[in-house]
Amino acid sequence: MLRAAAEVFDESGYLGASITKILERAGVTAGAVYFHFRSKEGLARAVILEQAADLQFPEGEGGLQQLLDMTGYLAVEMQRNTLLRAGVRLAVEQGVVGKQEYSIYEWWADRFHQELVVARRKDQLLDGVDEAAFAQLLVAAYTGTQVMSQLSTGRADLPRRIADMWRCLLPALAPASVVSGLRIPEGDTVGAT
Amino acid sequence: MLRAAAEVFDESGYLGASITKILERAGVTAGAVYFHFRSKEGLARAVILEQAADLQFPEGEGGLQQLLDMTGYLAVEMQRNTLLRAGVRLAVEQGVVGKQEYSIYEWWADRFHQELVVARRKDQLLDGVDEAAFAQLLVAAYTGTQVMSQLSTGRADLPRRIADMWRCLLPALAPASVVSGLRIPEGDTVGAT
Numbered sequence: 001m002l003r004a005a006a007e008v009f010d011e012s013g014y015l016g017a018s019i020t021k022i023l024e025r026a027g028v029t030a031g032a033v034y035f036h037f038r039s040k041e042g043l044a045r046a047v048i049l050e051q052a053a054d055l056q057f058p059e060g061e062g063g064l065q066q067l068l069d070m071t072g073y074l075a076v077e078m079q080r081n082t083l084l085r086a087g088v089r090l091a092v093e094q095g096v097v098g099k100q101e102y103s104i105y106e107w108w109a110d111r112f113h114q115e116l117v118v119a120r121r122k123d124q125l126l127d128g129v130d131e132a133a134f135a136q137l138l139v140a141a142y143t144g145t146q147v148m149s150q151l152s153t154g155r156a157d158l159p160r161r162i163a164d165m166w167r168c169l170l171p172a173l174a175p176a177s178v179v180s181g182l183r184i185p186e187g188d189t190v191g192a193t
Numbered sequence: 194m195l196r197a198a199a200e201v202f203d204e205s206g207y208l209g210a211s212i213t214k215i216l217e218r219a220g221v222t223a224g225a226v227y228f229h230f231r232s233k234e235g236l237a238r239a240v241i242l243e244q245a246a247d248l249q250f251p252e253g254e255g256g257l258q259q260l261l262d263m264t265g266y267l268a269v270e271m272q273r274n275t276l277l278r279a280g281v282r283l284a285v286e287q288g289v290v291g292k293q294e295y296s297i298y299e300w301w302a303d304r305f306h307q308e309l310v311v312a313r314r315k316d317q318l319l320d321g322v323d324e325a326a327f328a329q330l331l332v333a334a335y336t337g338t339q340v341m342s343q344l345s346t347g348r349a350d351l352p353r354r355i356a357d358m359w360r361c362l363l364p365a366l367a368p369a370s371v372v373s374g375l376r377i378p379e380g381d382t383v384g385a386t
Contacts, residue, residue, distance in 0.1 A: 137334060140340075145337075164329065168327050168330045170365075
């Protein structure tokens, strides 16, 4: 049901989507939907909050390489994972309907923050780095990069843009000796899951 | 006319806005509007492209301090400059109506890039910095930070978030000796224009 809603929101946007269209896609009765979600807005909210439900983050030992791999994986998933794509789109376009759902941005910031805490523990970070502030910056930079990639190439260049983002950001996070040992995902290798 | 349109788009969003509402606000005849802009979409496009028309960027000698002052000024203007606010909102929510207007993002990237080129000439940047890539990152980080600030506090904390952004980014741009001589605008002083 959530996936049917995500498909319709992804294709038509919030205002173009209708409960009828979503029901046709999902093949369930209106009663069941309203019981679970109350309204189109409830469904949109669920898609925003559950945007990461179909993700399988790359496993690893944690720290900076895992953070890089995670964002590279997300860049590729944005091109093929409908729930993620619709959830991100609805989260960015919330002004459209006056919904205010900020918690998903905090969820992503916490997720990135966890990896930065591991990186700190592994002595990968420069002394002055504020892990919480940097996690917020990562969410912001990722969000803005995604908007720009969507508008310029329909997200085709998102993995390349995220790689460029990291080349700019890493010198602020880690000493050169650590940076030289990291592999920045460029989209091609990450896509081969 | 553009300012009337910006006010209505800012209050109601693209889909909530109507030509009638905009005309009432502007007090002109429909004929004149259609002659200039053809449609609501034409007006929205003009507001996106002219979002910076009412800005008066801080003057300075160029380089990193001017770049910081410029972004601090923008953070304050986002709270009171309707044309900027509506233009940014429409640029982020373009998915809503399938409009694709990427050139305003390139315009901002060029604007930031100019200052980075001056900073390079003044020997303010670290050797490895790619000025063009960093300008793109700045636009992305600014865009995402703006979205997050809008959702979390109605943009009240945007100047503080932009200051945090710079504290994270500057070590990737400039050596510590340069960073220590820069003043990061925190919103309070910049607001006193």
